[in-house]
Structures are given as structure tokens and as C-alpha cells.
Amino acid sequence: MLQQRLVPWHEATWLNEPRHTQADGPDLLVTTRDRSDFWRTTSYGFVRDSGHALLHDFPQDSATEVTFLANFDTLYDQAGLMIRVDAETWIKAGVEMTDGVPHVGAVVTHGVSDWSLAPVPYWHKRAVTIRASRHGDAVTIRARCEDGPWRMVRLAPLPADAKATAGPFCCSPEREGLQVRFTGFTRGPADTALHQPTDT
Template identity: 65%
Template sequence: MDERRWTKAGVEVSDGQPQVGAVVTDELSDWSVAPVPEWPGRDVTVRVSRAGDALTVRARADAEPWRLVRVAPLDPGAEAAAGPYCCSPSRGGLVVRFTGWRRGPADAALHPEG
């Protein structure tokens, strides 16, 4: 992935409320979101998993069931990197607390065979 091909996923405020979503860029970007007004103040986990030619994004608050956020195509031969990121592009006051970061094999439960 590079400056022309990238994906970001997480929670952001849009239309005045928190939204879980993803931006997928392959020359052009598209954005998908879903409102999560019940998530502020809770521990949110975003899981990105790669298998075959797909990148699967899921998220949850606390120990709730995983919600599918996005499935995006990804060239199986493409090199990819990942890491935490936060920003407040138009004003100050954003407070974000990262409580963990892990990298490992794709979760087989997210990519069932058959």
C-alpha cells in the first residue's frame, strides 16, 4: 500500500455523531459509515484482517459482538503495513487513548472456510 492505495478504519464524528467506518483508496477514495451513538466513553476495538484477496474490517464496543464494517479488495501480492492513527483536522480538543495494539495472523473465525 502507498499514498495512492490505502485504507483507514475507526470511529470518527460526522454529521454531529460518532460513526464507525472505513475509507478505501485505490486511486480514488470511497467512505462508508454507520452511526454508533452508544459508543462514546466505551472501549472500542477495531480489527483488520487480511486473507486471500480481501481486507476485512470489524469493530466492537466493549465485549459486544463484532460488527462488520467493510470488506475491501486487496491484491494478495501487495505489501501492507498497519498502525494506530488519530487526528482532529479542523479543531483542537480531541482526546484519544490507545489501550493496545497487536499484530498477528488473520483470525480464522473472521474468514470461515467453505
């Protein structure tokens, strides 16, 4: 079990402040602005850099975890974890509503964006945790629902010398008013194993 340290919400900085934020005990409730999004060019032909991300330092050999709950009900509603170097170099990973079903996936952007995803209908309205571990020239992204097993989401390049930040993100490209309850934001040592141990 990786030793994690809580990141107080006030120690991180907003990229694009949401419509509304509210502390609810230890949780942070975030409400999105209209047509907020992160995307660069590929297939859709536009650039969007208006999504909401609460970012903290993400140095080498560290991991950031974000836990959240949301009622995704509109196309492209999304929340999870963002890694940010600049407007053209970033990664977002989490849950997104696509074709009427929640999907876990990631968008990796180096000048232009790509997108990978897999359906997770049984994750709907349940707590999801996304973990990003930075080691060498790569980021390993895992996800799990509640206390279920971790699953690999993405192995993506990130320059070893890049100054990066990471933290919770959310956006709603087709509407305003998505509310996300962030229940955890922690930092710890990187998970450097590419594959999880299995019982034999």
C-alpha cells in the same frame, strides 16, 4: 478466540508524527496536529495525507487489532486502524464524528477515496476495538465496543502481493488537539471467516 501478540509502541513507525505523544502506563496518549487528515479527491476535491498513523508490518494471513478511547466532539474527529501500502492505496477504519454523532465506518482508497459509515451513538467515550484481517486479495474489517459482539464493517480489496503496514491512526480535520488514548495494539492470525458463527 484469536491468539494476539502485543506490539510494543516503539516497534512501530509514525507516518506524520502527532503534536504530542505520551506513555501512560501501558497506554499511549496521542494529541493531533491542526487539520490532520487522510483523504483523496472524491467529492471534496482535495488530497490530504497529513493524519497520524503508527504503522507495523501487515503480512498475508495476519490480523491487526487496535483499541482506543476518545472524546469526539468536533466534526470529523476520528481514530482507529489504518492499513497503508502507499499514498494512493490505503484503508482507514474506526470511529468518526459526523453530524454530531459518532459513526463507525471505513474509507477505502485506491487512487481516490470512498466512505461508508453507520451511527453508533452508544459507543461515545467507550473503548472500541477495530480488527483488520488480511487473507488472499482482501481485508476483512470488524469492530466492537468494549466486550460486545464483533460487527462487520467492511470487506475491501487489497492486492495479495502488496507490501502493507497497519496500526493505530487518528486525525482531526477541523481542528487541533484531539486526544486519543490507545490501549491496545496487537497482531495475530487472520480471521478468515466472512461471517461470524451464530447460535441456533
